Amino acid sequence: MRVLVVGGTGHIGSYLVPRLLQAGHQVIVVARHAKPQYTPEPLGWPQVHWVVADRRAEEEAGTWQQRMESIDADIVIDLIAFTPQQNQSMMDAFGGRIDHFLHCGTIWAYGPTERAPYEEHHPRRPTTQYGIDKAQIEVDLVTAWREEGFPATIIHPGHISGRRWLPIDPQGSRNGVGVYERLAAQEPVHLPDLGLATIHHVHGDDVAQLFHRSIDRREQSLGQSFSAVAPYAMSLLGCCRSVAALFGTEPNLAYVPLPDLRAIVGDESFAIIESHVVHSPCSSIDKGRRLLGYEPRYTTEQIFAECIEHLLESGQLKI
Numbered sequence: 001m002r003v004l005v006v007g008g009t010g011h012i013g014s015y016l017v018p019r020l021l022q023a024g025h026q027v028i029v030v031a032r033h034a035k036p037q038y039t040p041e042p043l044g045w046p047q048v049h050w051v052v053a054d055r056r057a058e059e060e061a062g063t064w065q066q067r068m069e070s071i072d073a074d075i076v077i078d079l080i081a082f083t084p085q086q087n088q089s090m091m092d093a094f095g096g097r098i099d100h101f102l103h104c105g106t107i108w109a110y111g112p113t114e115r116a117p118y119e120e121h122h123p124r125r126p127t128t129q130y131g132i133d134k135a136q137i138e139v140d141l142v143t144a145w146r147e148e149g150f151p152a153t154i155i156h157p158g159h160i161s162g163r164r165w166l167p168i169d170p171q172g173s174r175n176g177v178g179v180y181e182r183l184a185a186q187e188p189v190h191l192p193d194l195g196l197a198t199i200h201h202v203h204g205d206d207v208a209q210l211f212h213r214s215i216d217r218r219e220q221s222l223g224q225s226f227s228a229v230a231p232y233a234m235s236l237l238g239c240c241r242s243v244a245a246l247f248g249t250e251p252n253l254a255y256v257p258l259p260d261l262r263a264i265v266g267d268e269s270f271a272i273i274e275s276h277v278v279h280s281p282c283s284s285i286d287k288g289r290r291l292l293g294y295e296p297r298y299t300t301e302q303i304f305a306e307c308i309e310h311l312l313e314s315g316q317l318k319i
Ligand SMILES: NC(=O)c1ccc[n+]([C@@H]2O[C@H](COP(=O)([O-])OP(=O)(O)OC[C@H]3O[C@@H](n4cnc5c(N)ncnc54)[C@H](OP(=O)(O)O)[C@@H]3O)[C@@H](O)[C@H]2O)c1
Pocket: 006, 007, 008, 009, 010, 011, 012, 013, 030, 031, 032, 033, 034, 053, 054, 055, 056, 057, 079, 080, 081, 104, 105, 106, 107, 156, 157, 158, 159, 160, 161
């Protein structure tokens, strides 16, 4: 099959494209730079057919849809559509002439957790513009499937993580290596409230696995949404304990009311923590398991271990 991956060199694409190539697909990748960002270039990537283009610039110039219309593909995976308008132009460009269209959403489309674990059929109650737009894209795609047979599948990843970039850390932020240094040295790490807010990671390769399985089991995935997350969510407290254990220590935790964290971690980091605390995501993978055979390779603990290994090897983290 000819598979077009729009935005195929980032966190997801770096794992997805080699998987598709290994499965024997012809892969066309759209990006501004013809280079994977997170997996080794010599492994498979020379087989990629590159379309070097700036989507934003072409959308503004009004030439993007035309470019998409000129591409001959059986399957389209759009990893970088953030607005219903962007998605509509993809539906217009490919409607009636492809076998499968897969859109990358986000668990932020679900909104703050009300019932855990969250299942894909629960109501969407997004609270951020990002989540609202992704939820609308999902509605548009599912409606197009029901009314016109547009062959859509939506994958909603958790906090995407991997070896070569910092995951959402055990404090709920992404703030350099400081929290890892403090956990290793048993210095205080401040957590909001009781430290029981949850985060729900997923390794980039597991997101890729779910996209790949959706293609392989097309009949089960058409018109459906799936959460791409690790087997279970973890509390910030649990993440701190797990990371400290990697260094052979117990975490030295200090609990403060959420608003008080701002003065401790700074505005930028606080905004990230607040968003994660407010959402406290915890999603089920039962549907992906049942319909697609999704079996994530990485737990959150393994994601942290892999990332810390890389930070140590690359000299970014010194303990
Ligand atoms: N990151 C997360 O934790 C997270 C969580 C849930 C959902 N998501 C969803 O995941 C998707 C993003 O996937 P990702 O994390 O793999 O992305 P990423 O790592 O940010 O990579 C973005 C990809 O798009 C390309 N790209 C960026 N701007 C472009 C432009 N203007 N024109 C053409 N190509 C462009 C990049 O290559 P170049 O730079 O070379 O152009 C790269 O291939 C989004 O739909 C997001 O909502 C992310």
